[in-house]
Amino acid sequence: MSSTTDTASTPLTDDAPRAGRRGWAALVVLMLPTLLISIDNTVLSFALPTIARDLEPSAQAQLWIVDAYPLVLAGLLVAMGNFGDRVGRRRMLLIGSSGFAVISVLAAFAPNAELLIAGRVLMGFFGAMIMPSTLSLLRSIFLHRAQRRLAIAIWATGFSLGSAIGPMVGGLLLQHFFWGSVFLIAVPVLLPLLVLAPILVPESRDPKPGPVDVLAIVLSVLTVAPIVGAVKTLATGGELWLVAVLVAVGVVSGVLLVRRLLRSPTPMLDVRLFRRGAFSGAILINLASVIALVGLIFFVTQHLQLVVGLDAFSSALVLGPGVLALIVFSFVAVRLVKRVRPGYVIAGSVLAAGLGYLTLGLGGSGVSVTQILIAFVLVGAGIGAAETLSNDLVIANAPADKAGAAAGVSETAYELGAVLGTTILGGLVTALYRAELHLPDGLSAAQAGSARETLGGAIHVAEGLPAELGDALREAARSAFDLGVVSTAYAGAALMVVAATLALVTLRRARA
Template sequence: MSQATPTDTGGIHAPRAGARAWFALVVLMLPVLLVSVDNTVLSFALPEIAVALAPSGAEQLWIIDAYPLVLAGLLVTMGTLGDRFGRRRMLLIGATGFAAVSALAAFAPTAGLLIVARVLLGFFGAMLMPSTLSLLRSIFLNRDQRRMAIAVWASAFSAGSALGPIVGGFLLEHFAWGSVFLIAVPVLIPLLIAAPLLVPESRDPSPGRIDPISILLSMAAMIPVVYAIKSFAVDGPTFLAAGWALLGIVMGTLFVRRQLRAQTPMLDMALFRRGSFSGAILVNLLSVVALVGFLYFVPQHLQLVLGMSPMTAGLALVPGMLAVIVAGLTIVPISRRFPPHVVVPAALVFSVVGYILVAFTTEGHGALPLIIAFVVLGIGIGAAETISNELILSNAPAAKAGAASAVSETAYELGAVLGTAVLGGIITAFYRGALVIPDAVPAEAAHAARETLAGAFTTAQQLPEAVGSALWDAAASAFESGVTVTSLIGAGLVVAAGVIAAVTLRTPASR
């Protein structure tokens, strides 16, 4: 990793950035921190939103899903527009819109208007994320400095994920549900003031013409795929989910064919022929799947099985998030001495060990084994994410940094959706299959208990003590058996990421 790639205009001998660049990095961390907090904080407010706005089941689902669907569908488009019109400009427009819509969402009087606000948040959020990462490419030309900057950038994601449950728990204990949206305003106002002073503008000097058809095809490819994954997670395999997935694949194929034929494509498909680019994206994707899948079932275990409050459960996850941050920063000097095809698989060994610890120490051992397992898993994920993001940027021409960053962000969003859908779906299926309902439980209560662990918890509290206790013991046991199987599958995904890294990250030109 110490040598610049052929498409990397900055290398180890490029000019080193000064203090102003590092202050600019602090400014660019603000939207990253905000978006990662938003990923986890809304789930804490959903019960209060349901009471206040009385949404239907479909509306409640759309309150959650509208944001990531729009965000994922527009990331590549917004990254490309940033390359053309200016990445700082897109960042400022996105921050202004995100802050304004967040203030409106906090006081939405109906579920329908809240869904509209979530759609607009996805629209403006898609401007924020590719801009932050691509601006690092133009601010830090020296590759060693850029590695450290990307490590700090990735750490902001981890810090936000850790802060989400804590911030959400605190706000909802003291304020109304709208407070989880209002936190965007004090975070983004400093960005709007400082970015014009500290962050230089950058854009593609030869952007070519805007291609509306490619923009529509990219959205028509991403949105159906993400929706199909979410539909599978909620309803299982259905013809509707398969139809959406097929539509996304068809639109994606048309998008790729159009890019291959265009003189100035919206997204340069030749990048994917470079092993260190496509391999880094796959490592990024699988690492996020493993991390988000872990964060799906472990909080349920901490809160429902072990009886922790949401805020205490959030605090229990902080050591693991700190491990992600520390590993991301520590891997930078190590990556100067060892190539990525060695460093990334070695780091991911820690994550495999973490998942194995979860598989064999969860049942009957309290919270400590889970905390230790998350620390070990976080070491591997933090290191792999830093190196993969740096490789994605370094293998793309500086003029196309926005589009490359958008691909990285899209992998992150897809990984987050897949982590919940695949690993979450697996644990739910094993839970339902392993749950043995006591004979004394009424049919309606049994149905609610089979749906989710939370449903079993609520149902058990409403039944007579002896029957409720028997039902809860059966539900907790079934859930823990699902955790074991899901953890082993998660370990397998991390092993796959390590193998991909070992094969594809050997040389920039590897296929």
């Protein structure tokens, strides 16, 4: 199965050939990078307190450590998906996996925050080669309609599962090893891929590729990156003039990109796809769902460790039932859409996730471990079902020979959601924390500055203070953080209502 094929252009029917054992083995191989890339989006949530202690980054640098990776991914996914369609999707997968493994090892031993951020940027570059390839290769392997739907469900489950178990993996590693171990997991995951993919995964590409449009690629990056940067700048209290400039660059670049793609006879992405309600609706729901999931993980992991006082692994175990719910309801959704239209299933799923946020918001300033457990179960169940079906609808509504570019759009929504989850919801928590924090008397200017930066900074300062003053600072910081969590929970619930409305409006005629 190592020869080049163009089966991605074969029509999808119930009479198409069924994939055999080797096809399902190829799916298992393709799940490895999927799990790793999505784990990397959230695994740092548990490592952040340790990184903050060892590398002492500023609040802004701390957000960049988390966001640099998905930001670069989001900016390059469509372009890399397009390259994969042209030069070979398996080839791009192998190049990206090799580079990702090497950079992960270097990032694990970064001596300062600046080099760690640089490592995360390069991981995003190589990660962008991996993700569109995995989903588009599935289209080449599974030609039978029912088999492909199941394969995409498994792939989507792995994608969401990686985000959910990232904190658990991080907690387990940090229980026994240094913070760099969360990056070293790339090596044992990707080595089997590099060995088995050439054997089990067939090469595929667009049989009629057009020329590489360098200007369109540049414009796609200039559309996504500045707008995300503007949101980040606004969330961290940056200058409004800079926000305005970034938004203007992103909007102008986006307009120029769309005009260029519409005029091109062989565009890297057919933007006319967005006229299809099922395609555009699924993309937006995908985006909103990931914002909710990653945003929740970002502040809940800090609450469990720094407010409740659990260690990293014990904190991860609290999220375990939610991870199980995510897996179960991903497959429940696949069976349910045989009887109920996808739009209704997705709407109900994201509303369940919204109830999870309300569970946190109704707890007031004292969010309990039980509330977090229940909230994460609801969010996991809802997001697991919604992600599975939205990914299926994206691929089903795209031309077969543009599978890589369409997959890139779907995963761009995912990575953009990961960035916005930490930027918007994480930034909101940070902003409210600073606004609500009332420092006790007796702190130096440096100590007060560190305490205002982040909750982790406040806890670190408190450890070096006399007992009474340290306790007062810890209590003030934890109370301020939880007030931010409550407000952010209501914002997450509102986001899920928006996603449900999108599902009912844009997917009302869509069928599985």
